[in-house]
């Protein structure tokens with residue numbers, strides 16, 4: 001299954017080819033814009049909270065400090081529209097219930113690829129700071145999330161949390177120093193490099209671990225992860241609050257879902273789409289089991305549950321190297337352009353919700369942009385962990401935005417959506433600038449708040465705004481660490497393709 005590592009110039013060529021295809025493809029594929037959605041949505045749904053758990057009832061499992069438990073649920077490549085609460089085709093009753101009883105985050109941004117999002121969420125820092133801005137860490141990569149980066153698991157563990165990671169790690173596997181058990185998690189159960197097939201067979205060796213030991217098991221991974229999460233919740237004692245991260249590989253690995261679920265979508269003609277819908281419902285069922293376990297132990301009221309996709313739904317992109325590219329679209333990103341791997345909204349704007357009955361009002365709809373790096377400060381704040389650290393954070397605290405509907409404290413409402421050697425994108429308030437810097441190059445400016453489909457490039461109408469945003473994006477480009485995907489940097493330790501275009505400072 002393993003590919004031999006390829007020389008950096010080969011990677012470069014493949015990436016250039018991929019970018020060329022993306023630029024041309026996206027120009028052709030500009031979708032029609034649907035009515036405005038998201039950012040300008042002032043809807044405030046305040047449903048009666050009759051099914052909200054009563055926090056006055058006896059509750060022996062409530063953490064003695066009142067700090068919440070944190071259950072962080074990650075989907076893999078879930079399409080924007082592919083949940084019930086976005087009126088999509090899959091049945092997701094459990095996610096819909098969490099959404100109705102919590103906050104739907106309608107402008108939540110992740111990174112375009114899996115490893116990048118995991119890194120950004122765990123560190124509160126943009127991946128370009130530490131060389132993870134290009135693609136994902138693949139099975140043949142020998143690097144990981146640099147160990148000098150602090151993770152929220154380390155911070156919360158230091159403040160007394162019991163910490164567990166189940167699922168797809170994807171932040172380094174060749175050296176133990178990169179493993180979750182060395183990055184702040186007391187326990188680990190899952191796949192390090194993401195190589196495990198969705199259905200494990202006892203007799204077959206797989207990329208499947210408990211803590212630091214490879215193990216053999218049989219079963220559908222989505223179910224195994226839920227069972228493990230439930231065991232962790234059942235065994236949890238109130239002596240310390242719990243941090244549980246469950247990073248599912250569904251629906252990216254959409255094959256292998258139970259036949260009964262696939263059959264339940266018999267009205268869907270396309271085989272791949274039918275399997276994908278079944279995988280989304282299997283993910284929803286797994287999450288339902290985890291939430292049920294929290295409820296059963298009386299932990300739900302004071303547990304902060306976060307759920308989001310690690311990147312947009314996969315559509316055929318022909319992105320660099322072609323790894324894990326998909327042949328036909330199985331996911332539905334609604335009006336958003338492109339998908340996984342793209343800097344258009346389809347790649348980075350993802351399904352997200354937050355649920356915490358003790359703190360977040362049911363029926364909350366958040367339309368302000370939030371970046372995945374904003375979760376770090378939020379978790380450390382609610383966990384009463386120290387934010388005092390050597391490395392500067394890129395995120396702000398998302399809690400006041402989500403729980404109190406405050407404005408973001410990001411300066412100029414600026415979010416770096418990513419920057420690497422060949423392209424970058426930045427959002428500032430209602431505007432979004434995308435730069436394709438490989439030849440043929442292109443600069444696009446979208447008033448994304450009103451043009452979520454990114455159909456109208458208005459760069460020529462707003463040259464000053466383009467200049468200002470370009471300056472900000474170039475500032476980040478000059479700050480970026482060499483992309484580890486592109487191989488070891490030269491002696492000058494600068495990004496691979498700066499060459500004569502190095503910073504003046």
Ligand SMILES: [Ca+2]
Nearest residue numbers: 076077114310
């Ligand atoms: Ca992913």
